[in-house]
Amino acid sequence: MSDVPEETEGGLYVESTIIMTTVRVVAPFVLTFAIFIMFHGADSPGGGFQGGVIAGATLMMVAFAFGIESTRHWVNGGLVAALAGGGVAVFALVGLGSVVLGGSFLEYDVYPIYHASKYGIELVEFAIGGIVAGVVIGLFFVIAAGFDHAVSEEAER
């Protein structure tokens, strides 16, 4: 890496057919595994935090194979923010909703749903997964852009 003289856009990127093909084959399975960990965390090791990180790592794999800048254009920025912000909102609403219905915070049983506790925990795990996946993806792109990105954008204004 030290022989790369100047950091330009995608300067780190080396196009490799092997990596692109491998990622194309592996990525769907990794994402499936992430969702499995997220939803099956209630009955086996795992949960929202771990599943969210693995889901975020899937996108990093894609960025590794196809270039960070082209992945940045491909990814919907609003979706990443919605995952993170929406996750917090869903978690807080599920918790406060039970207070509104007369229980204490996150007392799932007050929801008039079949197996409310089980599905409530699944929903909360999914919300956590969204937060973690969104933030991990966000941190990746923000750090990849670095400070110079912000400065150059400010100069354009």
Added chain:
Amino acid sequence: MSPTFVELALIGFVLVAALGAALLRDLLASIIAFAAYSLGISIIWVILQAPDVGLTEAAVGAGVMTLLFLLAIAKTARPSEERLFERPGPGAVLVAGLFVLVMAATVPALPAIGASDSPVVSGEVTEHYVENAYEDTEVKNAVTAVLAGYRGLDTLGEAVVVFTAGIATLAVLRREEFT
């Protein structure tokens, strides 16, 4: 209970990797040593029957953190080093050595792995969770039952901390959106 060969090998690997991460002068080498350390620790967690923690360590420590560190040195300077290892000063060695001694002194007091009479297992709180978790929350993984059920408010706090970390990074790097 004497440690098995696999455990000893793992502990040795983790120690070497940790020393490498601390002492290697080249940043890239140090990051790779740090990733190896995380991977070793995550396998140790699995052996210690904490698969939830092991998964987190492997995904966050060995995976995402390594990548973020690599991005960070790619974005900043990576000075070329002549020496392979850092030469820590006597003060640093003394402080680190004393800290290791203090920590190591607590090891003989720890219960054996999986001992049924250890304070954690026989504790009132643990017994309550193990006995009632499934009936109360209808999930089989007691760790999840505690995280998202009994201690839900704490977990909301944790999740908000993660969210805040993302927002703080945006603020520090003066950006308005993640992508």
